[in-house]
Every structure is written in structure tokens, then in C-alpha cells.
Amino acid sequence: MSKPKGFEKPVGVRDYLPRATRRLRRIERSVLDCMGRWGYDPIKTPTMEYYDTVGIASSTPDRKLYKLLNNRGQTLVLRSDMTAPIARVASSLLREEPLPLRLSYHANVFRAIEEEAGREAEFFQTGVELVGDRSPEADAEVIALAIASLQAAGVGTFKFAMGHVGFLNGLFDEALPDRSDAQQALKERLLHRDYVGFRETAESLGLKPEQQEELEGLLRLRGGVEVCEQAAGLSGHTLAQESLAHLRSVWEALVDYGVSQHVLIDLTMIGDFSYYTGMVFEGYAAELGFPVCSGGRYDNLLRQFGRDVPATGFALKTTRILDGVDDPAGEEERPALIVYEANRRAEALAEAARIRAEGGAAVTRLAAESAGEESESGRYSRVLRLTAENAPAN
Amino acid sequence: MSKPKGFEKPVGVRDYLPRATRRLRRIERSVLDCMGRWGYDPIKTPTMEYYDTVGIASSTPDRKLYKLLNNRGQTLVLRSDMTAPIARVASSLLREEPLPLRLSYHANVFRAIEEEAGREAEFFQTGVELVGDRSPEADAEVIALAIASLQAAGVGTFKFAMGHVGFLNGLFDEALPDRSDAQQALKERLLHRDYVGFRETAESLGLKPEQQEELEGLLRLRGGVEVCEQAAGLSGHTLAQESLAHLRSVWEALVDYGVSQHVLIDLTMIGDFSYYTGMVFEGYAAELGFPVCSGGRYDNLLRQFGRDVPATGFALKTTRILDGVDDPAGEEERPALIVYEANRRAEALAEAARIRAEGGAAVTRLAAESAGEESESGRYSRVLRLTAENAPAN
Numbered sequence: 001m002s003k004p005k006g007f008e009k010p011v012g013v014r015d016y017l018p019r020a021t022r023r024l025r026r027i028e029r030s031v032l033d034c035m036g037r038w039g040y041d042p043i044k045t046p047t048m049e050y051y052d053t054v055g056i057a058s059s060t061p062d063r064k065l066y067k068l069l070n071n072r073g074q075t076l077v078l079r080s081d082m083t084a085p086i087a088r089v090a091s092s093l094l095r096e097e098p099l100p101l102r103l104s105y106h107a108n109v110f111r112a113i114e115e116e117a118g119r120e121a122e123f124f125q126t127g128v129e130l131v132g133d134r135s136p137e138a139d140a141e142v143i144a145l146a147i148a149s150l151q152a153a154g155v156g157t158f159k160f161a162m163g164h165v166g167f168l169n170g171l172f173d174e175a176l177p178d179r180s181d182a183q184q185a186l187k188e189r190l191l192h193r194d195y196v197g198f199r200e201t202a203e204s205l206g207l208k209p210e211q212q213e214e215l216e217g218l219l220r221l222r223g224g225v226e227v228c229e230q231a232a233g234l235s236g237h238t239l240a241q242e243s244l245a246h247l248r249s250v251w252e253a254l255v256d257y258g259v260s261q262h263v264l265i266d267l268t269m270i271g272d273f274s275y276y277t278g279m280v281f282e283g284y285a286a287e288l289g290f291p292v293c294s295g296g297r298y299d300n301l302l303r304q305f306g307r308d309v310p311a312t313g314f315a316l317k318t319t320r321i322l323d324g325v326d327d328p329a330g331e332e333e334r335p336a337l338i339v340y341e342a343n344r345r346a347e348a349l350a351e352a353a354r355i356r357a358e359g360g361a362a363v364t365r366l367a368a369e370s371a372g373e374e375s376e377s378g379r380y381s382r383v384l385r386l387t388a389e390n391a392p393a394n
Numbered sequence: 395m396s397k398p399k400g401f402e403k404p405v406g407v408r409d410y411l412p413r414a415t416r417r418l419r420r421i422e423r424s425v426l427d428c429m430g431r432w433g434y435d436p437i438k439t440p441t442m443e444y445y446d447t448v449g450i451a452s453s454t455p456d457r458k459l460y461k462l463l464n465n466r467g468q469t470l471v472l473r474s475d476m477t478a479p480i481a482r483v484a485s486s487l488l489r490e491e492p493l494p495l496r497l498s499y500h501a502n503v504f505r506a507i508e509e510e511a512g513r514e515a516e517f518f519q520t521g522v523e524l525v526g527d528r529s530p531e532a533d534a535e536v537i538a539l540a541i542a543s544l545q546a547a548g549v550g551t552f553k554f555a556m557g558h559v560g561f562l563n564g565l566f567d568e569a570l571p572d573r574s575d576a577q578q579a580l581k582e583r584l585l586h587r588d589y590v591g592f593r594e595t596a597e598s599l600g601l602k603p604e605q606q607e608e609l610e611g612l613l614r615l616r617g618g619v620e621v622c623e624q625a626a627g628l629s630g631h632t633l634a635q636e637s638l639a640h641l642r643s644v645w646e647a648l649v650d651y652g653v654s655q656h657v658l659i660d661l662t663m664i665g666d667f668s669y670y671t672g673m674v675f676e677g678y679a680a681e682l683g684f685p686v687c688s689g690g691r692y693d694n695l696l697r698q699f700g701r702d703v704p705a706t707g708f709a710l711k712t713t714r715i716l717d718g719v720d721d722p723a724g725e726e727e728r729p730a731l732i733v734y735e736a737n738r739r740a741e742a743l744a745e746a747a748r749i750r751a752e753g754g755a756a757v758t759r760l761a762a763e764s765a766g767e768e769s770e771s772g773r774y775s776r777v778l779r780l781t782a783e784n785a786p787a788n
Contacts, residue, residue: 004444006451006699007486010470013440015483018497021436029423037750039729039757042415046407046516047441047472047502048460050398057400066442068462071507076404078441089409092401098773102757103412108441113465122440137760256740258747305400335433346650353652356431363433363496366531379492 012121022332024124024322027153028106031126031316034152038145040104040128045085047108051075057304058084059275064111066121078110083313084301086129091305099132099309106318120319126153127295127315131302134310136246139279139297140253146283146293146314147259153321157286160262161222163269164247165276165296167231170240171218175211186215190270195219221267225251225260231267243278250279271296279312288324292317335361337380342366344386351384406515416726418518418716421547422500425520425710428546432539434498434522439479441502445469451698452478453669458505460515472504477707478695480523485699493526493703500712514713520547521689521709525696528704530640533673533691534647540687540708541653544677547715551680554656555616557663558641559670559690561625564634565612569605580609584664589613615661619645619654625661637672644673665690673706682718686711729755731774736760738780745778 009015016024032042048068049055052075055065060080068076079085082105090101106126111119128145130138143160150158168190172183182205189198202215217234221227228244228251235241247265254260263281271280276296283293295314302309336355340348345366352362363380367387403409410418426436442462443449446469449459454474462470473479476499484495500520505513522539524532537554544552562584566577576599583592596609611628615621622638622645629635641659648654657675665674670690677687689708696703730749734742739760746756757774761781 004446004468006447007482008444008447009440009482010442010444010464010468011466013442015440015479015487016438017483017487018435018437021438024438025426025436032419037729037753037755039755041412042419043412044410044415044418046403046409047504048404048407048516050402050404052398053400053402066462068460070404072405074398074404085409088401088403089411093409093411110441122442135760137758141758253739257743335431345647349651359431361431361433364531364535366529 010121012119014120014122019332020322023327024318027318027322028124028126030152030154031149031318032104032106034148035104035128035145038102038128038141038148040102040145042104042106043086043089044105044107045079045082045089047078048076049079049085049088051077053305054079054084054088057087057301059272060111064113066110066112079107080111081109082107082125082127082315083129083298086131087302087311088305090129090131090309090311091302091307095307100138101131102128103131104128123317123319124322125315126318127313129311129313131311132309133312134297134299136249137253139246139250139312140257142295142312142314143250143254143263143281144257144259146281146295146316147262149316150283150285150293150321153316153318153325154327155285155292155321155325158262158283158292159264159286160281160283160293161264161266161269162247162250162279162281163266163271164243164279165270166243166278167235167240167247167267168218168270170237170243171214171235174235174237174240175207175215176205179205187270190268191272193268195268219268221265223265225265227265227267247279275301281314285321285325287326288320290320292321292324333361334379334381335363336382336384338362338364338384338386339367340364340386341388342368343388344391348384348386351386404515406513408514408516413726414716417721418712421712421716422518422520424546424548425543425712426498426500428543429498429522429539432496432522432535432542434496434539436498436500437480437483438499438501439473439476439483441472442470443473443479443482445471447699448473448478448482451481451695453666454505458507460504460506473501474505475503476501476519476521476709477523477692480525481696481705482699484523484525484703484705485696485701489701494532495525496522497525498522517711517713518716519709520712521707523705523707525705526703527706528691528693530643531647532706533640533644534651536689536706536708537644537648537657537675538651538653540675540677540689540710541656543710544679544687544715547710547712547719548721549679549686549715549719552656552677552686553658553680554675554677554687555658555660555663556641556644556673556675557660557665558637558673559664560637560672561629561634561641561661562612562664564631564637565608565629568629568631568634569601569609570599573599581664584662585666587662589662613662615659617659619659621659621661641673669695675708679715679719681720682714684714686715686718727755728773728775729757730776730778732756732758732778732780733761734758734780735782736762737782738785742778742780745780 055077066078176182228248277299278297280296282291285292293316297312299310338348352364355362449471460472570576671693672691674690676685679686687710691706693704732742746758749756
């Protein structure tokens with residue numbers, strides 16, 4: 001293995017130059033401000049967490065966690081999302097706070113081995129968690145806020161898809177009772193949107209023709225709210241029926257929010273099924289071929305931290321938005337350059353102070369050193385010269 | 395070793411609740427905005443860097459670096475400061491940019507074993523690097539900007555101390571030629587501000603009385619610019635004399651900036667002497683017993699990344715400022731709570747949207763679930779009720 005060269009950084013991580021950094025900061029600020037107007041309070045948690053607590057509770061597969069040892073021999077992880085750390089805080093420091101809790105964050109998260117696929121090992125997420133409310137209203141609120149947040153981030157055209165893990169669990173339990181391996185195989189296919197593979201797996205299970213048709217009928221359950229009616233005919237299972245009723249209520253609230261035109265119902269969507277327990281959703285920007293937002297309900301997570309309360313939330317994939325969506329704000333204001341001769345320095349510094357006090361930007365430079373300033377003419381908005389020639393007369 | 399409990403986080407790291415998070419974000423924004431008005435452009439770098447490049451180049455002792463392996467078997471470190479990563483970027487992505495470069499950052503950094511002393515293993519720094527300018531003007535600019543940045547962070551009363559590593563190197567080379575161990579021992583004493591130990595070490599070296607007096611005279615070199623004159627009498631060494639001349643020039647520029655009343659000269663101050671090569675400085679808040687800012691010139695660092703140019707800069711110890719300095723901004727505005735009955739939901743959501751569009755904050759809640767709202771009366775600025783009783787008459 002060759003030693004890295006001096007100027008190299010690790011694979012899968014990146015530097016943000018000034019233009020990208022400014023834009024990332026603008027997105028962070030606009031989105032957190034938007035979340036604040038919806039009553040969500042920002043929190044920060046440590047980069048490192050215990051593997052045995054947050055590491056295990058997170059939805060990230062073990063092999064994708066960055067692990068390290070502290071000097072007590074305990075295994076730490078670099079956080080892979082913010083949902084598990086916030087569940088920890090809601091169960092400890094905020095344990096006595098009345099529910100519901102509305103919390104927001106902007107944070108970098110880490111995923112090992114992502115680098116192998118040319119994906120990022122460190123990236124930014126901006127999101128919320130609504131803790132302690134199991135109503136359809138709560139699910140609708142986080143979807144409506146996800147839409148407002150994408151708009152605040154400058155994403156103009158987008159579409160959301162919404163599904164329900166409970167409906168799938170009910171449908172599969174009815175069609176394949178006590179066959180959890182087969183259920184798992186079908187869910188894996190859905191998770192990877194492998195619909196051909198889903199049909200093949202369904203055919204291989206030796207089901208009666210009508211049961212097989214029922215399973216394959218699932219793949220047609222994508223569209224408007226009418227999908228809930230069609231789905232109701234596919235499964236009489238109680239969990240499936242309750243899940244559809246919940247989803248219909250979420251939809252009605254989204255109509256009242258005035259945002260249902262952005263949302264499709266997609267009952268093949270499953271999200272991370274070891275984690276989500278109810279409604280799940282994803283947001284897609286028109287410009288991009290992958291989700292820029294994902295979220296859903298995870299009513300079992302907080303129990304792992306000793307506070308058994310329901311929760312729902314979402315995260316924007318902020319780095320993807322930064323990379324994939326055009327920047328409406330454009331260029332920053334460039335600073336003025338003030339070039340001075342040695343005996344007029346105090347005057348030059350006072351002029352710079354005046355410009356800064358008015359909210360402008362200024363850079364000062366001793367004239368003797370300014371030989372190269374023509375080559376960087378694009379860097380400054382204007383050049384002021386305080387030299388012997390243009391000194392005041394006294 | 396017992397397993398950590400579900401709600402525990404690692405020793406030495408912390409959660410920032412909403413009040414602290416808001417304040418940290420305010421400080422970040424005010425300070426980076428201030429730096430922007432001085433022409434400094436913000437950048438971000440990865441949390442993980444190669445041990446063999448940034449890890450080794452950083453001023454942090456090896457045992458204080460958090461290390462981890464990536465899946466290629468390379469050793470990574472969690473960054474322990476931002477100076478070495480910025481030196482890497484200045485030598486790679488920004489290699490073709492004309493000098494000087496003015497760069498700013500706000501970042502979390504990591505130090506292992508600090509936790510043992512009850513110190514933080516992860517904390518925030520906000521700072522600048524001015525790359526490619528070796529003049530006294532550049533050193534004065536970063537000190538003046540450090541003062542402006544502390545003010546922007548809300549630190550009202552503070553004092554800066556400024557020294558010069560070159561003066562000490564010259565003085566010691568003259569008094570103790572070819573005795574690098576003895577020089578090192580004296581520098582260690584100064585680094586830890588152990589003046590009694592410094593005297594004891596100086597007495598143990600078997601020097602002539604006048605040489606010993608010269609060394610001990612160093613301890614009196616703290617005060618205004620007159621200290622430079624006293625120091626000039628202590629050592630005729632070229633490097634010492636040049637260093638004093640540089641320091642006087644920095645002082646004169648600080649007078650022109652109108653900030654010299656905040657600055658003392660302290661020639662016993664050495665900073666991290668494996669790292670700094672010239673002027674060094676520290677800032678102290680009146681409220682606190684430790685530095686809230688440190689900086690200086692490090693002309694040898696960028697060479698390690700293949701671009702041999704001088705540099706000077708500083709970092710605010712932002713977490714210490716957050717903890718130790720009173721918050722002038724006070725409380726955030728609390729959201730309005732809108733409680734609605736089911737048939738008036740669209741109306742309630744529209745009212746919330748109106749409040750948010752005007753820059754206010756609002757939370758909505760279905761009336762049936764609002765049993766506990768009296769217990770959280772402090773959370774909302776006001777409560778609006780949209781119920782059957784107060785519905786419009788039509």
C-alpha cells in the first residue's frame with residue numbers, strides 16, 4: 001500500500017470551496033429558518049456515539065458504520081444519521097419535556113464503504129423529528145414541512161411518493177402466514193424497486209393463482225388517493241385496512257395543507273423496513289434521478305432508549321440538493337481593495353473600517369506589495385488607491 | 395467493562411439543546427459575516443483526513459489524534475484543527491489562485507484523551523488563515539480581525555498578548571549555543587507558563603551569572619511596546635533583533651488599526667513552538683481564566699503540502715465563548731399554538747401558513763389531543779382556538 005501524497009484527502013470525502021460553502025450555508029439557514037417557523041427547535045449532537053447504543057439503534061447496516069476505539073477500549077461510531085441520536089436526547093436530556101417534541105437539525109453524517117461505489121462517505125442532512133404524536137395529522141405535518149423545506153432549499157419542481165409499511169406487512173401476513181423468509185425476500189425486492197424480481201419471487205412461492213395475483217396486484221398500486229380504494233380490495237387483513245385508513249387521513253390533511261398535488265401514493269414503497277413502522281415517503285427533484293428527501297414513522301425506535309413514544313420525521317439529502325439543483329442566489333458581492341502607501345495606512349484602515357461598518361467588504365494592501373494585483377482583477381469589486389499623488393493637500 | 399446504557403453518550407462529547415444550538419449558530423453567523431467583510435472566504439473540509447498527511451502535519455501530539463481505519467487499511471484521523479486541512483487545500487484545489495489567499499472556517503475539531511482531564515473531545519473553532527503574505531501588515535491584520543471577531547461573538551471585554559517565537563529562538567541560541575536539550579527544556583517551561591520552573595532550569599544549566607541574568611530577564615518582558623526596547627538590550631543575536639523589529643512593525647500597524655489598547659507584548663509567550671515560526675498571540679476574555687483565541691505565523695507548514703508559502707492566522711475557541719460569555723441576544727420568539735376542531739382544519743392550516751409567511755412561527759394541533767396544553771403554557775406565545783363555538787356564522 002503506497003503512502004498518500006501530501007495534498008491528498010481520503011476517498012469519498014470532499015472539500016467545499018468558498019462558492020459551495022456559501023451556498024451550503026444559505027441552504028442550511030433557509031431550511032432551518034423554515035423549520036423554526038413551523039415550531040421546530042434546532043439541536044446538535046456529538047459526531048461520535050457509542051456503538052452499543054446509537055450505533056446499534058440506527059438504521060444503517062453494521063458494515064456501513066465507521067468504528068473507532070476510545071482510550072477506554074469502548075467502540076464508538078461516527079453518527080450515520082441524526083434520528084437515533086435525537087431519539088437518545090429525547091429519552092435523556094429532554095425526558096421531562098412535555099410531548100410532542102419538535103426538533104430540527106443540520107448535520108454531517110458518515111457511511112463507510114459508500115466510497116467504493118463512488119458515493120460519499122460524509123454528507124449533510126437537514127431534517128426534523130416530531131416525537132410523541134401518533135396521529136395522521138403528525139405524519140401530514142412532516143410531509144407538508146418536507147415540501148416547504150425543499151422549497152426553502154431552492155428546489156423548484158419536485159414530487160413526493162407516500163406509502164405505508166403496515167399495509168405491506170398486513171398483505172404479506174395474509175398471503176404468506178408463517179413464511180417470514182418469503183416475506184423478507186419480497187420486501188427486499190420492493191426495497192430495491194426490483195419489480196421483475198418481485199414477480200419471479202412471487203411465482204416461485206407455490207401460491208394459489210388468486211393469491212399470486214393479489215401479490216402482483218400490489219405493483220399497480222401507484223397513483224392518486226383512489227389507490228387506497230383499490231388496495232382495500234386486495235387484502236382484508238386488519239393491519240392492512242387500518243394502515244389504508246391512516247394513509248387516507250394523511251392524504252385528507254395534505255389536501256387541507258394545499259400540497260396534495262405534489263404527492264403520489266405508492267404502496268410498493270417500503271423504505272427501510274427494519275426501522276420504519278408506518279407511513280413512509282420520499283421526495284424527488286425534477287432535475288435529479290434519485291431522492292432528495294426521505295422520511296416516515298418509526299414508532300419502535302425511542303423504546304430502545306427507554307422512552308416508549310411514537311415518532312415521525314424526515315431528512316433532506318442536502319449535499320445532493322447542493323450538487324444537483326441550480327443556485328438561484330448567484331454571485332456574492334466581491335470586496336473592495338484599498339491599496340495604500342506606508343504613510344497613509346491609518347487613513348486606508350479607517351476607510352476599510354467604514355466600508356465594513358456599512359455591511360460591505362474590504363481588503364487592504366501596502367502599495368509596495370501590490371505588483372500582482374492586475375492578475376486578480378476579478379477578485380475585487382473596485383480598487384481605491386491612497387498614494388502620495390492623491391494625498392490631501394495639507 | 396460494562397456496556398453503556400441506552401441513553402448514554404461517550405465521555406468528553408456533548409449535546410447542544412435548542413437554546414445553546416441557536417446561540418452557537420448566531421455566533422457562527424456573526425463571526426463568519428465579520429470575516430467576510432474583511433475579504434475572507436469560507437471553506438469546509440472533510441472530518442476525516444489521512445493520518446500520513448494532515449495528521450502528521452497538524453500541531454496536535456500524536457496521542458491526541460483520534461485514529462480509525464478505512465476499508466482499504468489506510469489510517470485516517472478526525473481533524474484536530476483546521477489549519478493543516480486548509481494548508482492542504484491551499485496546496486491542491488487552490489494551488490493556481492493568486493496569493494494572498496484569505497480563508498475562513500467554522501468547524502468542529504477532535505482531541506483524544508482530552509476527556510481524561512474533563513476537557514472536551516469535540517469542540518468548535520471559528521478562524522481564518524491568511525496565506526502568502528509574510529509582512530508585519532499581514533500579522534497585524536489577523537490580530538485586528540481576531541479582535542473584531544471576538545466582538546462579533548459577543549465578547550465585550552478582552553485582552554490580547556503578543557509574542558514572537560523568533561526572538562526566543564535567537565535569545566536561546568545565543569545563550570545556549572549547541573545545547574538544544576536545554577533550550578527545549580526552557581521552552582517547555584514557558585509553554586506551560588511555569589516561571590518558577592524556568593528559573594530553576596536556568597540556574598541548573600551552569601551558565602555565567604550575566605548569561606543567567608539575561609535568561610531570567612526574559613520573564614520581565616511583558617507590557618507595552620517599550621518591552622521591545624528592553625528586549626533589544628538582552629540579545630544582540632540577528633534573529634532576535636529581526637524578530638523585535640517585526641514585532642514593532644506589527645504594533646505600529648495595530649496603532650493605525652486603533653486596537654493597540656487591547657494588546658500587550660509578552661515575550662515569554664511561545665505558543666506551540668514546533669509549529670509557529672514568528673509572531674504568536676492569544677486573546678483572553680475578562681470573564682474567563684483561559685484563552686478564547688490563539689494564533690500566529692506558521693511559515694513552514696504549507697511546504698509540507700508542496701507549496702512553500704508563508705501563512706498567518708487564528709482560531710476562536712468558540713465552544714469556550716459559548717459556555718463562558720453571557721448571551722446578549724436573550725430569548726427566541728415562541729411560536730403561536732393554533733388548536734382546531736376537525737372540520738376547521740383547512741382554516742387553521744391557512745392561518746398557520748399566514749403567520750409563517752410573515753416570518754412568525756406557528757404550531758397547529760387537533761383539539762381532541764390538546765388535553766395537556768396548559769402544562770406547557772410557557773412554550774407558546776399565544777393560543778388561537780378554531781372551534782365550533784367561535785366558527786364564522788355562515
